[in-house]
Amino acid sequence: DELDYYKRVLQIEDLLDADTSGDEAKRSKPQPDIFQAALVRTGSDPGYSLVVGDTPYDAEAAGKAGMRTIGVLCGGFPEPWLRDAGCIAIYRDPADLMAHLDHWLQLAAERAAPSAP
Numbered sequence: 001d002e003l004d005y006y007k008r009v010l011q012i013e014d015l016l017d018a019d020t021s022g023d024e025a026k027r028s029k030p031q032p033d034i035f036q037a038a039l040v041r042t043g044s045d046p047g048y049s050l051v052v053g054d055t056p057y058d059a060e061a062a063g064k065a066g067m068r069t070i071g072v073l074c075g076g077f078p079e080p081w082l083r084d085a086g087c088i089a090i091y092r093d094p095a096d097l098m099a100h101l102d103h104w105l106q107l108a109a110e111r112a113a114p115s116a117p
Contacts, residue, residue: 018042030060035067048111050104052097056085070104072097 003021007013018041025033039046046066053059054075062069063086071087072094073079079090091097 029055029057030064032061032065035062035065039065039067048108052094053087056081059085059087062086070097 001021003019007016007019018038020034020038020041022028022034024037025031027033035046035051038044039049049067051058051062051067051069052072053062053069054072055077059069059071059082069085069087071079071082071085071090072092073082073090074093082090091100
């Protein structure tokens with residue numbers, strides 16, 4: 001299918017534990033269906049999940065699913081639109097996000113660590 005094709009082209013098959021596509025969503029964004037399907041497929045808690053999106057619709061849908069969104073500007077939407085839709089951080093493009101990935105991984109590790117009594 002199309003998703004498998006792009007995973008092969010991008011050589012990212014070994015980086016993904018699971019994937020979803022629009023075929024699994026009854027409604028399109030800004031409805032949360034696609035993100036809810038991803039949460040079910042991965043067994044993830046929405047409070048510990050982040051979405052990377054390039055449209056306000058991504059952030060709106062993620063928010064409805066209880067997830068937070070990091071925005072990237074390469075989708076053509078202005079930064080204020082992404083911020084107003086709920087993005088908690090905004091980067092120029094995926095490369096810019098990757099340059100800051102350690103920050104997000106550290107935050108995730110801190111959040112997942114058990115609290116001291």
